[in-house]
Amino acid sequence: MEIRIIKSPSQGTIDILMRRKGSGKTQMPECVDAIGLVQGRMIEMVCAADVAEKAVGVTVEDIRGSCPQNMILLAIFGDTASVESALSEIKRKAEEGKDIC
Amino acid sequence: MEIRIIKSPSQGTIDILMRRKGSGKTQMPECVDAIGLVQGRMIEMVCAADVAEKAVGVTVEDIRGSCPQNMILLAIFGDTASVESALSEIKRKAEEGKDIC
Amino acid sequence: MEIRIIKSPSQGTIDILMRRKGSGKTQMPECVDAIGLVQGRMIEMVCAADVAEKAVGVTVEDIRGSCPQNMILLAIFGDTASVESALSEIKRKAEEGKDIC
Amino acid sequence: MEIRIIKSPSQGTIDILMRRKGSGKTQMPECVDAIGLVQGRMIEMVCAADVAEKAVGVTVEDIRGSCPQNMILLAIFGDTASVESALSEIKRKAEEGKDIC
Amino acid sequence: MEIRIIKSPSQGTIDILMRRKGSGKTQMPECVDAIGLVQGRMIEMVCAADVAEKAVGVTVEDIRGSCPQNMILLAIFGDTASVESALSEIKRKAEEGKDIC
Amino acid sequence: MEIRIIKSPSQGTIDILMRRKGSGKTQMPECVDAIGLVQGRMIEMVCAADVAEKAVGVTVEDIRGSCPQNMILLAIFGDTASVESALSEIKRKAEEGKDIC
Numbered sequence: 342m343e344i345r346i347i348k349s350p351s352q353g354t355i356d357i358l359m360r361r362k363g364s365g366k367t368q369m370p371e372c373v374d375a376i377g378l379v380q381g382r383m384i385e386m387v388c389a390a391d392v393a394e395k396a397v398g399v400t401v402e403d404i405r406g407s408c409p410q411n412m413i414l415l416a417i418f419g420d421t422a423s424v425e426s427a428l429s430e431i432k433r434k435a436e437e438g439k440d441i442c
Numbered sequence: 443m444e445i446r447i448i449k450s451p452s453q454g455t456i457d458i459l460m461r462r463k464g465s466g467k468t469q470m471p472e473c474v475d476a477i478g479l480v481q482g483r484m485i486e487m488v489c490a491a492d493v494a495e496k497a498v499g500v501t502v503e504d505i506r507g508s509c510p511q512n513m514i515l516l517a518i519f520g521d522t523a524s525v526e527s528a529l530s531e532i533k534r535k536a537e538e539g540k541d542i543c
Numbered sequence: 544m545e546i547r548i549i550k551s552p553s554q555g556t557i558d559i560l561m562r563r564k565g566s567g568k569t570q571m572p573e574c575v576d577a578i579g580l581v582q583g584r585m586i587e588m589v590c591a592a593d594v595a596e597k598a599v600g601v602t603v604e605d606i607r608g609s610c611p612q613n614m615i616l617l618a619i620f621g622d623t624a625s626v627e628s629a630l631s632e633i634k635r636k637a638e639e640g641k642d643i644c
Numbered sequence: 645m646e647i648r649i650i651k652s653p654s655q656g657t658i659d660i661l662m663r664r665k666g667s668g669k670t671q672m673p674e675c676v677d678a679i680g681l682v683q684g685r686m687i688e689m690v691c692a693a694d695v696a697e698k699a700v701g702v703t704v705e706d707i708r709g710s711c712p713q714n715m716i717l718l719a720i721f722g723d724t725a726s727v728e729s730a731l732s733e734i735k736r737k738a739e740e741g742k743d744i745c
Numbered sequence: 746m747e748i749r750i751i752k753s754p755s756q757g758t759i760d761i762l763m764r765r766k767g768s769g770k771t772q773m774p775e776c777v778d779a780i781g782l783v784q785g786r787m788i789e790m791v792c793a794a795d796v797a798e799k800a801v802g803v804t805v806e807d808i809r810g811s812c813p814q815n816m817i818l819l820a821i822f823g824d825t826a827s828v829e830s831a832l833s834e835i836k837r838k839a840e841e842g843k844d845i846c
Numbered sequence: 847m848e849i850r851i852i853k854s855p856s857q858g859t860i861d862i863l864m865r866r867k868g869s870g871k872t873q874m875p876e877c878v879d880a881i882g883l884v885q886g887r888m889i890e891m892v893c894a895a896d897v898a899e900k901a902v903g904v905t906v907e908d909i910r911g912s913c914p915q916n917m918i919l920l921a922i923f924g925d926t927a928s929v930e931s932a933l934s935e936i937k938r939k940a941e942e943g944k945d946i947c
Contacts, residue, residue, distance in 0.1 A: 343788055345788055345791075345792055347791070347792060347795050350795055351795050351798035351799050352798075353794065353795075353798035353805055354791060354794050354795040354798055356768070357767070357791060357794055357807055358791065360767060360768070363458065363461060364457070364461070378788050378791055378792075380786070380787060380788040382481070383481060383505075383514065383515050384444055384446055384479050384481040384515060387446075387448070387455060387458065387459065387479055387515075388446055388448060388479075390454065390455050390458055391448050391451055391452050391454075391455040394452035394453075394454035394455055395452050401454055403458055404787075413787065414787050414788060414791075464559065464562060465558070465562070483545075483582065484582060484606075484615065484616050485545055485547055485580050485582040485616060488547075488549070488556060488559065488560065488580055488616075489547055489549060489580075491555065491556050491559055492549050492552055492553050492555075492556040495553035495554070495555035495556055496553050502555055504559055565660065565663060566659070566663070584683070585683060585707075585716065585717050586646055586648055586681050586683040586717060589648075589650070589657060589660065589661065589681055589717075590648055590650060590681070592656065592657050592660055593650050593653055593654050593656075593657040596654035596655070596656035596657055597654050603656055605660055666862070666865060667861070667865070685885070686885060686909075686918065686919050687848055687850055687883050687885040687919060690850075690852070690859060690862065690863065690883055690919075691850055691852060691883075693858065693859050693862055694852050694855055694856050694858075694859040697856035697857075697858035697859055698856050704858055706862055747889055749889055749892075749893055751892070751893060751896050754896055755896050755899035755900050756899075757895065757896075757899035757906055758892060758895050758896040758899055760869070761868065761892065761895055761908055762892065764868060764869070782889050782892055782893075784887070784888060784889040808888075817888065818888050818889060818892075
């Protein structure tokens with residue numbers, strides 16, 4: 342599992358991610374000071390998505406990879422502090438244990 | 443083969459899985475206290491699906507991976523005890539023998 | 544090449560396989576006491592399909608993998624004895640020689 | 645590069661290959677006593693196809709792999725002697741030299 | 746991550762890239778003295794795209810790889826000095842740190 | 847990167863390549879005494895295409911691989927001397943340096 346954060350993302354970067362999101366939502370979250378990126382195998386990403394969805398102040402999107410139904414990249418949008426906090430929680434859960442996520 | 447369990451899954455996580463399920467069923471199982479996830483090669487997953495289908499109190503869905511027809515992730519929905527019991531049975535069968543599943 | 548057998552398969556497992564079969568046939572074989580599964584590279588699976596087609600009392604289906612045209616999993620339906628016999632023959636041929644199948 | 649030959653192929657095996665052939669031809673070659681199979685990377689298969697096309701008494705089809713445009717399996721139909729001779733020629737050319745095929 | 750630069754690109758090369766770009770823009774940038782190419786895993790490329798978008802005098806396109814939604818190649822169009830400067834910045838950021846991009 | 851040349855290609859081989867070419871051109875080049883084949887990762891092939899496009903007397907086509915948008919095989923059509931000269935130039939550039947192509 343690999344984790345990155347983009348601070349003050351450019352519009353072009355947001356567009357690249359928006360063109361590939363899996364959900365039907367078309368609204369961008371209001372405040373996008375930062376984008377967290379999490380990449381990994383599908384089973385890990387379902388777990389990470391659940392952790393991020395339970396975090397406060399962020400919007401989670403699954404970004405389609407090599408084919409429409411493949412989820413290998415999660416993008417987490419929000420203010421910098423909230424994105425950082427969601428990413429820390431994902432990291433902590435991933436290191437904690439293998440079976441329960 | 444890799445196994446995980448998500449307790450009290452968020453709605454967003456259930457949505458991500460529902461968007462990718464292989465079957466035509468559109469009803470979510472009534473009680474989803476937990477989601478079991480099993481990932482592996484296709485031949486293993488057909489066997490694991492059979493074990494889970496024979497377990498009590500759970501609903502099994504195959505989640506499409508990198509392409510619509512690829513089944514690499516199984517999601518098992520139900521109350522926590524039933525999901526845990528189905529996952530144990532899958533683990534036990536996988537360790538028991540290679541040819542018969 | 545990997546070989547498995549599922550005895551008394553559940554309806555859900557049969558459905559998962561039926562949704563992915565390559566041929567246009569829609570009829571399930573009458574007696575499905577067992578399902579043999581054979582997974583491998585495409586060239587091996589064409590050979591295994593030929594061996595199984597020549598066996599008695601079984602129906603052979605190629606199950607689509609990651610993309611519609613990819614054949615990586617064979618399912619062999621029939622009564623337990625016939626499926627076991629077809630799988631043994633596939634195993635024997637695969638071990639016998641590399642060039643002729 | 646991997647090479648196999650199926651003697652007296654079953655109708656089911658011919659059907660599996662016919663469903664996946666790349667060309668628009670719908671006619672099966674008249675005499676199919678044997679099917680030669682050649683699997684490899686795309687650049688190798690273009691070369692092998694050229695060798696087989698120049699051989700006498702065989703019909704060459706490229707069988708689509710994991711996606712419609714991927715050519716990783718060649719099927720060579722004809723009487724046994726012609727198929728064997730085409731396969732020998734492919735083997736000989738592949739061993740002879742790397743640059744010219 | 747792999748980086749290349751093509752100086753005075755031929756029209757055929759520009760056409761190959763234009764046929765595969767992810768965005769809906771159909772206009773070529775006015776001055777294309779050079780094309781920078783950056784290839785890598787999806788998470789790296791989202792970061793590299795953000796760095797390039799913030800650079801001056803270049804246009805960034807994501808070039809679709811093995812399937813429509815897969816972004817593995819970035820093309821950066823512009824005058825030679827601007828492209829070289831954007832590529833240096835991408836290289837510098839990639840070497841600097843792993844988490845923040 | 848792998849390079850091959852087919853001298854006096856058969857019509858069947860030309861057809862296989864023509865069915866997979868990326869461009870909209872439907873005309874075969876007038877003189878096809880030889881076909882040069884170059885296979886590699888996408889970033890390498892964009893560079894090789896540029897070198898070949900700048901060579902004299904050859905036509906360059908990108909041949910679609912495992913999926914429509916994937917370019918992993920270049921075919922270079924022309925008289926034998928021109929194809930050989932274009933392939934030498936591609937080889938020379940590839941060995942010369944990594945960054946500039």
